[in-house]
Amino acid sequence: MDLYRKVRLACAEGMSQREAARQFNISRDSVRKMLAFSVPPGYRRKAAVKRPKLDAFTGIIDAWLEGDREVHRKQRHTAKRVFERLRDEHGFTGGYTIMKDYVREHERRGREMFVPLAHPPGHAQADFGEAVVIIGGVEQKAHFFVMDLPHSDACFVRAYQAATSEAWVDGHVHAFAFLGKVPASTLYDNDRCLVSKILPDGTRQRATLFSGFLSHYLFRDRYGRPGKGNDKGNVEGLVGYSRRNFMVPIPRFATWQEFNAYLEDRCRKRQTDVLRGQSETIGERLARDLVAMADLPAAPFDACDQTTGRVSSQALVRYKTNDYSVPVAFGHRDVWIRGYVDAVVIGSGGEIIARHPRCYDRENMVFDPVHYLPLIEKKINALDQAAPLAEWNLPPEFATLRRLMEARMIKAGRREYVQVLRLLETFGIDDLHAAVKKALQLGAIGFDAVKHLILCHVEKRPPRLDLDVYPYLPRATVGTTSAASYMCLMSEDAA
Structure with missing residues (x-):
């Protein structure tokens, strides 16, 4: 630019173009261009690039890329693969570089364009992400629900443990x-957990659980184009942000x-941040979001998958490939099942008969040993081989x-031991443990004694065991009385 200015200034003061070219050691064409443009116009191509060896094959390349x-x-043509096919199938004799440049330019022209979006207050985006975590000393995959408010970035x-339908709903309820x-x-x-089917006109048929959830909270659901994550770019970016900042x-x-x-604490602390391009904190902008939102309903939605089943002959109910036990008294009955993210609840009529931690393995059996004790008491020989x-x-x-x-009691003793375990149907394991320890200290080895002791423990009163007449104490040795021993009763001394 400095040379540009000097040449134009000299010619404006009367110097000829010939003299300027000689003075500044440049061609007269350059001097003429400097006088025609106040700033360098740059290189201007007047004709299209000619590629003699490639031009005959561009139609073939375009067809492959389209x-x-x-x-x-993952199975599309790379530039290397295009070059190999042109060389082997069509006799291309040109170089790889010129063909690679053409493929790159073709891909650049075909890239999608986007419209800048404005985000009014009160609207949200939601998605799931994945990360590796260690819970209880076990490394496993966490599926984390993310809700983003694009207006405030809250x-x-x-x-x-899994991105199931009930996890989607439970995530919303907590959010x-x-x-x-x-x-x-x-x-x-x-996601299939939300949309069971997309009709030809684009209408979504919602999954049953999600449809009930929408009816409870009364907000509108919107969906992006299938396979286009950029339609909800804010929450997609937040998934990566959460993984990098909350889980590293x-x-x-x-x-x-x-x-x-x-995680909830980290989300709350983030509300004090001021993001690039903003003059307010996330929390200050969140206030505008909250004004545009609706109030919560009187009660939260019960985020569970509901289905029915039948109890098998082994007192098991199948839910999502896994079997869960119920009390044997409900064998062969129809039951209802509610699957929560962390529990499986089974009931009959209006009564809950079993509650188990949710199992996310496949083809597993989840037992509650107490469910089988009444049957084992009857079939006492199964005590040592009972899987539960x-x-x-x-x-x-x-x-x-x-x-x-x-x-002391052989087979009857095993049955009484099961009766002791059956006290868990009514009392907690800590109370029963305390009663068993007390029974061992007193030497009162029997169901009646343990039951009395646990009642005293729960009611916080001292036990009243008459150990002299307790039936299961060790038997005393009593000698046989001879007939002559009774003669003393007939003597005068006895009178």
């Missing part, structure tokens, strides 16, 4: 409770509840109690 739009992105994150409001609308992708290094927590409490009792880790005093019972 056909790639219909196949999976967020809510909650982790689950709404966290915000204290319900968004006017939420944008989703077309790999989180280590004892329980999922502790992990989720940590195989991994039941009872305190060591229970094994001592059983050994003493069997030593």
Whole structure:
């Protein structure tokens, strides 16, 4: 630019173009161009680039690249593959570089264009992401629900063991409770947990559980184009942000509840941040979001999958490939099942008959040993082979109690031991454990004594055991009385 200015100034003061070219050691064409343009115009191509060896093959390349739009992105042509096919199938003799440049330019021209979007207050986007976590010392995959409010950039994150329908709904319920409001609308992708079918006219048929959830909270659901994550770019970006900032290094927590409490705390602390391009904190902008949102309903939605089943001959009910036990008294009955993110609840009529932790393995059996004790009491020979009792880790005093019972009463002792275990149908394991330890200290080895002791423990009153007449104490040795011993009763001394 400095040379440009000097040449133009010299010619404006009367110097000829010939003299300027000689003075500044440049061609007269350059001087003429400097006088025609106040600033350098740059290079201007007047004709299209000519590629003699490639031009005859551009139609073939275009057809291949257009056909790639219909196949999976991981099986599309690379520039190297295009070059190999042109060389082997069509006799192309040109170089790789010129062909690679043409493919790159073709892809650049075909890239999608986007419209800048404005985000009014009161609307949300939701999605799921994945990360590796360590819960209870076990490394596993966490599926974390993310809700983003694009206007304020406020967020809510909650982790689950699987991205199931009930996890989607449970995530919303906790997010709404966290915000204290319900968004006017939420944008989703077309996850099968939410959308069971997309009709030809684009209408979505919602999944049953999600449809009931929408009816409870009364907000509008919106959906992006299938396979187009950029339609909800804010929450897609938040998924990556949450993984990088909330889950690095790999989180280590004892329980999922502790992990989720940590995530909720991080979301709350983030509201004090001021993001690039903004003059207000996230929390200050969130206030405008909350004004545009609706109030929560009187009660939260029951986020569970509901179905029915039938109890098998082994007192098991199948739910999502896994079998859960129920009390044997309900064998062969029809039952209802509610699957929550962390529990499976089974009921009959208006009564809940079983509650288990949710199992996310496949083809597994989840037992409650107490469910089988009435049947084992009748079929006492199955005590040592009963699968529900195989991994039941009872305190060591229970094994001592059983050994003493069997030593004194043999088979009847095993049955009384099961009767002791059946006290868990009414009392807690801690109370029963205390009663068993007390029975061992007193030497009162029997069901009646343990039952009396646990009642005294619960009611906080001292036990009243008459150990002199207790039927299961060791038998006293009594000698046989001879007939001559009775003669003393007939003597004068006895009178």
